[in-house]
Amino acid sequence: MARVLVTGATGFVGRRLVPALVGEGHEVRAMTRRASSYAGEGEAVQGDVHDPGSLTEPMQGVEIAYYLVHSLDDQDFERKDADAARAFGTAAADAGVRQIIYLGGLGGDDQDLSAHLRSRREVEGLLGEAGVPVTVLRAAIVVGAGGISWEITRQLVKNLPAMVVPRWATTKTQPIALDDVVRYLVGVAGHDDAMGRVFEIGGPDRLSYVEMLQVAAEVDSGSRVPIVTVPVLTPRLSSYWLALVTDVDATTGRNLIDSMGTEVVVSEQSIREVVPGEPLTYAESVRRALEDSQASEDDG
Template sequence: MVQRLKMYWSVTMNQNPSTRRRPVVALTGASGYIGNNLLQKLTKHADVIALSRNIENKQDTEHITWRACDLYSLADAEQALEGADFAVYLVHSMLPSAKLTQGSFEDMDVILADNFAQAANKQGLKQIVYLSGIIPKSRRLSRHLRSRLEVENILRAYGTPVTTIRAGLIVGPKGSSFPILAKLVKRLPVMLLPKWTRKKTHPIALPDVLYALDHSIGNANLSGKAIDVGGPQTMTYKEMMRQTAQAMGKERRMIDVPFLTVNLSRLWVSLTTNTPKEMVYPLIESLVHPMTAHPENMSEEISYGKIPFKEAARHSLQEEEKQGQQKTLPSMKLQPPSIQHDVRSVQRIPLPEGKKADWVALYYIEWLSRMVHPFLQVKEKNQSQYQIMFPITQQPVLEFTYAPERSTEDRALFYITGGVFEDTKKNERGRLEFRQIPNQQECIVAIHDYMPSLPWFIYKYTQAKAHLWVMHQFKKHLRTINPLSSEAMSI
């Protein structure tokens, strides 16, 4: 893996300066908090393919090409990375992207990372640089940190060299963790601080994180490594709150209490800061761990941030204030996003030993025909088309068409191609997929971009609930299958 990077740089750097080609970096989340800031640094020495779900208001420049990309689609991911030498992965799925999202952020992150890793391998990328969180030495990680580690392993699974930058709390305007902390300090003159606020953490200023990401791209010395980064100070969350209050010029009374649990704390933080629980809950759950960089995982090149916490906090607060003032200008008109009544439903199921995603997809169809009988029946129209229908009328409720050209033993893809429960006028990319998680005996079952024909309120509390119940039953059933049983071997 390292050799691939060395060969690339030996060729490009030995070219005549007048003809030397700038490297091409694909940047995910380019319109987001960290991505937008990193974009400005990268264009000084690289051409950037800036990836975002929505690029309506974006314009290409000499060194920036914007591409719309839905990373839930493998085809989109492959097209997005075409022509790139390197990629920076800044994706996280804490906030839902569909009108109705069923499933955990951990399982959705699996799909995003798996599509990206497969696409990177297909397009021959030299390296992926991934921004993750510091992983504490604990056997019981929080959901958020466990997911970050799983994503890292998936990105490595298809052979592309990966450099992981693991950071704790990033101090900068916007973002997630620091703005939440700042809102708490700003809104609460008296704060009751639970036990987790005395845990040690290793904050790092946004410019120091950007430096680490920028200097990891094409760096053969860091290829295949997970590098911890941190600022010049380790401190407790309580001390960060105290210094943030000083940066605001405010006095805050802080009282240590032993009885606020993590569950109560996450609700309290969400309500106080008016931040979506989908973002707050996983972050607060991670605070039970000490989030400090491990010396053995640090690099002299990029790990040691130089900006003190209070300086970074003061700068971030000033930037937030400037941006808030700009939003109040009369010329600043924000158009609300159009609402699509689309559905994404993602569940994780076990795979019997030795079985693959293509097996479980076909087995699901056979099991479902028994499960819904006699109220519904599943009919195989031909070798690639399956219909769920009412027995009396023989009218399809839903129709699925297998896509052999987009399927492998590790991924079975079906397009939703008809049925009275589908809005045929709006459906463009509705699909059902079964995807094995790399190096695990587990499978992700996902419905993407499904447009139901039922009125939205009725669908949400009938068909959507029924689908979750069916998947729960299928998951329970799979756990009972003996891999050597006649049932498992007959499919």
């Protein structure tokens, strides 16, 4: 077992990853900007990827470091994420870390990627610039309670009896359950066959965003939501619309929407050779996410 650092430990993926790693016997450091208020599993450590000087202490003695942060809610997210990734990779190399694990975004290198996906791809390279082998897991939409993309889907289905959506909503994507993302992230830790490699991860279903909304509505209420596709609804207008009918802010919505015109599906399955097992269907992913969302509301 290894000493592991998890950045973004209180985030959507991190708060599920930390207990999973602890359950596997790893010694986990949960890095957060407010360590004094951390209430999860593992050892809380203070650190901020945007403050290079704060990374030295959390990295000491660490063998595996997870990088699970991004700045989608910032207008200047590309520069901020590039600077943070470069600093993190340097700190990891200085500390003797032997593996960085990064959750990136799907999308072919030959595609016209959005700023969001282009930034994710840039971060992959910058994390490894100082010489630490990087294991990359590229995913599309991760379905789980608290995830921005899932919350958009859940709130649209919950709040609107019918929808008018832009043409990009017919683009195909390959959603994956949060449970499977965590399983893959844990499975590649310290795995010799995962060092310095890029893996594509996704569930078994290739769906358009319209189809995802329909399935979510059926799982939630047993009935479909009437959806009409229109040719003109710009990303800027779409982001304002999302901010109006969901609690996702316009900047984050715009950065996500810019990526939705790009088809993001899995083109290779090599992850299954390293971490065997069948991923959950989209419908099952939705069912689990809805249960978790309801449980959180009940606890609140």
